[in-house]
Amino acid sequence: MSNWALIIYCGLITYLTRFSMIALIKKEMFNDRIREVLSYVPSAIFPAIIFPAIFLDSQGSILIADNPKIMAALIATIIGIFSRSIIATIFSGLASYWFIIFVI
Amino acid sequence: MKTNFKVFLKGIIDVSPLMIPVVPFGLIFGVLAIDVGFSPLETMGMSLIVFGGASQIVLLQLFSGGASSLVIISSVGAVNSRHLLYGAVVSEHLSDLKLIWKIIISYFLIDQAYAISNDYLKKNKDQNRYFHLVGAGTTCWVIWQSTTFLGIILGAAIPEKLGLSFAVPLTFLALLVNDFRKFINVIVIIVSGFVATLGYNYIPFKAYAIVAGLTGLLVAMILTKMVKTNE
Numbered sequence A: 001m002s003n004w005a006l007i008i009y010c011g012l013i014t015y016l017t018r019f020s021m022i023a024l025i026k027k028e029m030f031n032d033r034i035r036e037v038l039s040y041v042p043s044a045i046f047p048a049i050i051f052p053a054i055f056l057d058s059q060g061s062i063l064i065a066d067n068p069k070i071m072a073a074l075i076a077t078i079i080g081i082f083s084r085s086i087i088a089t090i091f092s093g094l095a096s097y098w099f100i101i102f103v104i
Numbered sequence B: 001m002k003t004n005f006k007v008f009l010k011g012i013i014d015v016s017p018l019m020i021p022v023v024p025f026g027l028i029f030g031v032l033a034i035d036v037g038f039s040p041l042e043t044m045g046m047s048l049i050v051f052g053g054a055s056q057i058v059l060l061q062l063f064s065g066g067a068s069s070l071v072i073i074s075s076v077g078a079v080n081s082r083h084l085l086y087g088a089v090v091s092e093h094l095s096d097l098k099l100i101w102k103i104i105i106s107y108f109l110i111d112q113a114y115a116i117s118n119d120y121l122k123k124n125k126d127q128n129r130y131f132h133l134v135g136a137g138t139t140c141w142v143i144w145q146s147t148t149f150l151g152i153i154l155g156a157a158i159p160e161k162l163g164l165s166f167a168v169p170l171t172f173l174a175l176l177v178n179d180f181r182k183f184i185n186v187i188v189i190i191v192s193g194f195v196a197t198l199g200y201n202y203i204p205f206k207a208y209a210i211v212a213g214l215t216g217l218l219v220a221m222i223l224t225k226m227v228k229t230n231e
Helices: A003-023 A032-038 A041-045 A047-055 A068-083 A086-103 B004-019 B022-036 B040-049 B053-064 B069-080 B083-094 B099-108 B111-123 B131-155 B164-175 B183-199 B208-230
Strands: none
Touching: A003 B040, A003 B053, A003 B069, A003 B083, A003 B099, A032 B208, A041 A047, A041 B183, A041 B208, A047 A068, A047 B053, A047 B164, A047 B183, A047 B208, A068 A086, A068 B164, A086 B022, A086 B164, B004 B022, B004 B111, B004 B131, B022 B040, B022 B053, B022 B131, B022 B164, B040 B053, B040 B131, B053 B069, B053 B164, B069 B208, B083 B111, B099 B131, B111 B131, B183 B208
16 A cells, blocks of 8 residues: 555544544443443553553564663653643653763 | 634634644654655645544554554554544534534544533534634644644754654653543553553564554453442
C-alpha cells in the first residue's frame, strides 16, 4: 500500500468514528456496563505505545540497564500524578531525559 | 439569541487554553513524520486528512516499526474507539442537526473541541448553539496545521541527539495523568504495557498494540466485575 493510501484509510477510519459518534450512536445504545468498560480504553491502549518506546532499543530488544528513558518517564509520571497537567508531564519528562544524557 | 458569529467566537475563546499542549504535540508530530521517512507533502496531508493527534502518532509509531498497513489501520481504529463513549454523550445535544451539518462537524470533532463544547451545549438550547463546536474545532484545526508545518520546517534543524522521539511516549503518558490515581486503571496500564513490550517481537504482524489493548480491556472487565461482586 502506498503512503498516501495508508494516510487516506487512516483518515477515513478516524472520520467514520467521529461521524458515527454523532450521527449513528445514541446514548441509550450503551448500557452502564459497556460505558464502564469503554472508559478504560485509554488505559488499555496507550501503554501499548508508551512502554515499548521506553523499554525497547532501536533494534527491539529490551533495555533496562543504562536506559535514561526509564528514569525520565518515572519522573514525568510522578509530576503528572501531582500536577495533573499534560504540559508539565511532557516537559518534565523531556527535561529530565536531557539532564540525564547531557549533564550526568 | 446571540448571533452565529458571537457563538463561534465564544467557541474560539473557550477552547484556547486547551490549545497550549497541542502546540508541542503538533511540532513533535511534524518533526517525527519527516524523521520516520514521510515527505513534507505526505506529512501535511496526514494532518489535513486525518486531523487527529493520537491517530497520527500511532500511525507514525507503527509505520516506523515496520507494521503492515492493515495492522496500522486497525490500530488507528482501536485508538479512536475511545471516542465512541464521549461522542454518544455529545450527540444528545446535536440530534436535531441537519445531516449536512453532521457531516461537516464530524471532521472537527476532536477531543478538545467536544470536551469544551459539551459544557456549552448542555447549558444552551439556542438553534445556533453548534457554532460553538465549529468555532472550537476550527481553532484546533488552525493550531494543528500550523504547528505541523512548523515541525516539518524545524525538523531538519533539530539534531537527532536530542532524542525527540522520546516525546511520543511522554505525550501518551500525559494523556493518562488522571488515570494514574485509580487502582484498576493502574493495573490495566501495567498489564497492557507488559504485553506490548514482551510481545513486540513475538506477536505476528506487529499487532502488539491491538493484542495489548484487548488484554488490557479484558483485565478491566474482570476487575470491575470483581469490585462489584465484593460490594
